[in-house]
Amino acid sequence: MPQITVTVDGKAIATDESTIKDIIKNKRTIAARVNGNLVDLSFPLADGLAIETIDMESDEGVHLIRHSTSHIMAEAVKLLFPDARPTIGPSTQDGFYYDFDRDDSFSLEDLEKIEKKMQELIELDAPFVRKEMKKDEAVSFFKEKDEPYKVEIINDLGDEGEKVSLYEQGSFVDLCRGPHVPSTGYIKAFKLLSVAGAYWRGDERNKMLQRIYGTAFSTPKALKVYLNFIEEAKKRDHRKIGKELELFMQSDEIGPGMIVYMPKGGRLRTLIEDFEKKIHFKKGYDIVYGPSILRGKLWETSGHMDNYKENMYFTEVDNQIYGIKPMNCLSHILIYKSKMRSYRDLPLRYFELGNVTRHEKSGVIHGLMRTRQFTQDDAHIFCRPDQLIDEITAIIDMVEEVMAVFKFEYEMEISTRPGKSIGSDQDWEMATNALIDALKKKGLPFDINEGDGAFYGPKIDVKIKDAIGRSWQCATIQCDFSLPERFEMSFIGADGEKHAPVMLHRVILGSIERFIGVLIEHYAGAFPVWIAPVQAVVMCITDAQAEYASLVADTLRNNEVRVELDTRNEKIGYKIREARLQKVPYMIVVGDREMQDNTVAVRERSGDQRVMKLEEFISIVKDAEPVI
RNA sequence: GCCAGCGUAGCUCAGUGGUAGAGCAGCUGAUUCGUAAUCAGCAGGUCAAGGGUUCAACCCCCUUCGCUGGCUCCA
Numbered sequence: 001m002p003q004i005t006v007t008v009d010g011k012a013i014a015t016d017e018s019t020i021k022d023i024i025k026n027k028r029t030i031a032a033r034v035n036g037n038l039v040d041l042s043f044p045l046a047d048g049l050a051i052e053t054i055d056m057e058s059d060e061g062v063h064l065i066r067h068s069t070s071h072i073m074a075e076a077v078k079l080l081f082p083d084a085r086p087t088i089g090p091s092t093q094d095g096f097y098y099d100f101d102r103d104d105s106f107s108l109e110d111l112e113k114i115e116k117k118m119q120e121l122i123e124l125d126a127p128f129v130r131k132e133m134k135k136d137e138a139v140s141f142f143k144e145k146d147e148p149y150k151v152e153i154i155n156d157l158g159d160e161g162e163k164v165s166l167y168e169q170g171s172f173v174d175l176c177r178g179p180h181v182p183s184t185g186y187i188k189a190f191k192l193l194s195v196a197g198a199y200w201r202g203d204e205r206n207k208m209l210q211r212i213y214g215t216a217f218s219t220p221k222a223l224k225v226y227l228n229f230i231e232e233a234k235k236r237d238h239r240k241i242g243k244e245l246e247l248f249m250q251s252d253e254i255g256p257g258m259i260v261y262m263p264k265g266g267r268l269r270t271l272i273e274d275f276e277k278k279i280h281f282k283k284g285y286d287i288v289y290g291p292s293i294l295r296g297k298l299w300e301t302s303g304h305m306d307n308y309k310e311n312m313y314f315t316e317v318d319n320q321i322y323g324i325k326p327m328n329c330l331s332h333i334l335i336y337k338s339k340m341r342s343y344r345d346l347p348l349r350y351f352e353l354g355n356v357t358r359h360e361k362s363g364v365i366h367g368l369m370r371t372r373q374f375t376q377d378d379a380h381i382f383c384r385p386d387q388l389i390d391e392i393t394a395i396i397d398m399v400e401e402v403m404a405v406f407k408f409e410y411e412m413e414i415s416t417r418p419g420k421s422i423g424s425d426q427d428w429e430m431a432t433n434a435l436i437d438a439l440k441k442k443g444l445p446f447d448i449n450e451g452d453g454a455f456y457g458p459k460i461d462v463k464i465k466d467a468i469g470r471s472w473q474c475a476t477i478q479c480d481f482s483l484p485e486r487f488e489m490s491f492i493g494a495d496g497e498k499h500a501p502v503m504l505h506r507v508i509l510g511s512i513e514r515f516i517g518v519l520i521e522h523y524a525g526a527f528p529v530w531i532a533p534v535q536a537v538v539m540c541i542t543d544a545q546a547e548y549a550s551l552v553a554d555t556l557r558n559n560e561v562r563v564e565l566d567t568r569n570e571k572i573g574y575k576i577r578e579a580r581l582q583k584v585p586y587m588i589v590v591g592d593r594e595m596q597d598n599t600v601a602v603r604e605r606s607g608d609q610r611v612m613k614l615e616e617f618i619s620i621v622k623d624a625e626p627v628i
Numbered sequence: 629g630c631c632a633g634c635g636u637a638g639c640u641c642a643g644u645g646g647u648a649g650a651g652c653a654g655c656u657g658a659u660u661c662g663u664a665a666u667c668a669g670c671a672g673g674u675c676a677a678g679g680g681u682u683c684a685a686c687c688c689c690c691u692u693c694g695c696u697g698g699c700u701c702c703a
Contacts (some may be wrong), residue, residue: 054682059656080698093674097698105631105632106632107632107633108632108633108686194633194697194698195632195633195696195697195698196632196633196698196699197631197632197698197699198631198698198699198700199630199631199699199700202700203700204629204630204699204700204701205700208630208631208699209631209699210631210632211631211698211699213697213698243639244639250695252676252693252694252695256693256694256695271683310700311702356703358702358703359699360699360702361629361630361702362629362694363629363630363699363700363701364629364700364701364702365695366696369703370703371703372703374703376703378703383681451694461703472703473702473703474703475703476703499690506703509703510703511703513703514701514703539663541660541661541662541663542660542661542662543660544660569659569660569661570665570666571659571660571661571662571663571664571665571666572660572662572663573661573664573665573666574660574664574665574666575663575664576663576664577664577665578664578665579664580664581664587663588662589662592662593662593664601662601663603663605666607663609663
C-alpha cells in the first residue's frame with residue numbers, strides 16, 4: 001500500500017498501513033470517530049482521513065464496552081440455551097441488557113452459568129467482525145437461523161435496497177449498527193445482575209420476553225466502585241430509613257399503596273406543608289379545599305369518565321355514583337364558576353394540599369414514590385391568554401426557589417402533543433410555545449419529549465433523582481384549554497364580551513409522599529435542621545442532672561425547638577449512639593459542669609461540640625429556618 | 629396488570645420432611661458512668677393465609693394476599 005497521511009486526534013501521521021487498528025499502538029483505544037460517525041478500529045484508512053480515538057474510559061467507550069458485552073452474553077446464552085431467540089440488547093445508563101424469547105425463564109443459577117461461559121468467550125479473544133448485507137439477504141440469513149425478531153427489525157429498517165450491518169464474534173452473528181470493541185478480550189470487567197420480564201418493543205400487548213440485566217466497565221476497579229455504589233444506595237433507600245427513623249409505615253391490613261405517617265413522619269410532613277402554605281400565600285395563591293368524593297356526573301363533564309376511569313375508585317350512596325377524586329381540579333373550577341369573573345380578576349390562583357386517590361396497577365406501587373393515595377401541592381391558575389407566559393415564568397421561578405431550599409438538582413422536560421388528544425392545533429401550538437418561551441426566557445436547559453403531553457395540553461415536567469439514580473417527577477406545569485371549554489368557563493373582557501380563560505395545572509413538590517421519599521434518600525435521613533422531626537435530644541450524664549436536663553428540654557420546647565429528653569439510666573455513649581442513628585442534628589449533653597455553669601454542651605452530627613448558653617443554641621436552631 | 633424472586637419474634641437474619649433459633653429492641657434487676665453499644669436474668673413466633681401430599685410440612689405441591697427487582701403506566 002502506498003504511503004498516505006491521516007490525522008489521529010489532530011496529529012498528522014504518515015503510514016502505509018491499511019486499518020485504524022494498525023496505527024493505534026495503545027490498548028486503551030477501542031473505537032474511533034470518523035466524519036462524526038463512530039467506527040470500528042478495523043475501519044480502512046484513506047489519505048486525509050481525520051480520526052478521533054475513543055478511549056475505553058470515556059462515556060462513549062464505556063457504552064461500547066457494554067454493548068459488546070451484551071453481544072458476548074447473547075452468544076453465551078445461545079450456546080447454553082439454543083432455544084432462546086435473541087431480540088435486542090443495547091447498552092443503558094449504567095449497564096446493558098439483552099432480551100430473549102424463551103419459554104422458560106432464566107434462573108439465578110443460569111446467570112452464573114452464563115457468566116462463566118462469557119468469561120470463556122472473553123478468554124478466546126474472538127474478533128468482532130463487521131459484515132454488510134443487503135436487506136433481503138439479511139432477512140433470509142436470519143430466517144435460516146430461526147431468529148424471527150431480527151427479521152422483523154430488518155423489515156422495519158430503511159429502504160428495500162439498502163444494506164444492513166452484522167457483527168460476528170465466535171459463533172454468534174447479530175444485526176447491529178456497531179461499532180464494537182476489536183475483540184472479546186477487550187472486556188475486562190462485567191457482571192450479570194438480574195432477570196426481568198420485558199414486553200417485545202415495550203408494548204404490553206406484545207409477548208413478554210426474558211431480559212437479562214448486566215453491567216460492564218473499562219476496569220475491574222470501576223466495576224467495583226459501581227457495585228459498591230449500589231450497596232451504599234440500598235442503605236439510603238427511603239423504605240429502609242423510613243422504618244429505622246419511624247417516619248411512616250404501610251400495612252397489609254390497610255392495603256397496598258397506602259401510607260400511614262407515624263409521629264415523626266407526621267411532623268416532617270407538617271413542616272413541609274406549613275412551608276408550602278407560607279410560600280403560596282406569598283406568591284399570591286389562595287388556599288382552598290375541595291371534598292374527596294364528587295358526583296359521577298361531574299367526572300363525566302370533565303372527561304375523566306372517558307379518559308381516566310380505570311384509575312378511579314367509585315362509591316355509591318343513595319343511588320348516586322360518586323367518584324373519589326384522582327385530581328383536585330374540579331372543585332377549583334367550580335369555585336371559579338361560582339360567580340361572574342372580570343378580566344380584572346385574573347389571574348386567580350387556587351392552591352390545595354389535596355389528597356387524591358388513584359387505582360395504580362399493583363406492580364407499580366413503590367414505597368412513598370408510587371402510592372394509591374397521596375397529597376399533591378396542587379394549584380390551578382385561571383388566567384387570560386396574554387398572562388400565560390408571565391404565569392408560567394412565575395411558576396418556574398417558584399420551582400427554582402423551592403428546589404434551592406431543599407438543595408435539589410433537577411432536570412426539565414417539555415412534553416408535546418400526544419397522538420390521542422383534544423383541542424385545536426392553534427391552542428396546542430400557542431400553549432407549547434408559551435412553555436418553551438418561558439424556559440428560554442429563563443435560560444434554562446430542557447429536553448423535548450415528543451408526544452408525551454397530557455391529552456388536554458402540553459406540559460413542563462421537573463424530575464429529581466433517588467438514591468440509585470432513578471428519576472421521579474415532582475413539579476409539573478400543564479396548560480389546559482380543554483377543561484375551561486368543557487365547563488363553559490368564561491370571563492368578561494374589556495370589550496364587554498365573554499372569553500375563555502386558560503387554565504394551568506401545576507404542582508411544585510408534586511406528591512408530598514414522593515417528595516418526602518426522595519428527600520429521605522437525598523439526605524439519607526439526616527434532614528436539615530429546619531425539617532428534622534427531632535432537632536435535639538437533651539441527655540444527662542447521670543441521674544443527678546436529670547432535673548436540669550428536663551428544665552433544658554422544657555425551655556427548648558417553649559421556644560419551639562423540637563426536642564426529646566433522654567434521662568434513661570444509660571451511659572452517655574449509648575445515648576449518643578442512639579441519637580446519631582436517629583440522625584438527630586443536635587445532641588445536648590448536660591453533666592455536673594453544665595448544670596453548675598447553667599450551660600449546655602452541644603454536639604453536632606459532625607461530632608463537633610461546644611459548650612454554650614441555651615439562648616445561643618436556640619438562636620442557632622432558629623437561624624436554620626429558610627428565608628423565603 | 630405482566631415476568632421472576634421472596635415472605636421465620638417489633639427489627640436484622642440463621643434453620644431442617646420428625647412440630648423453631650441468634651443478635652438488637654422490650655421487660656426485670658444490678659450499675660450512676662463525660663460524647664457511637666455496662667452486665668445478668670426473663671419474656672417473645674398459628675414460621676403470610678387457605679387447601680393438598682405425607683405416619684409426620686416452616687420445609688414438597690396448588691391457590692390467595694403481600695413485598696422486592698424489572699416491563700407497561702404515572703405525581
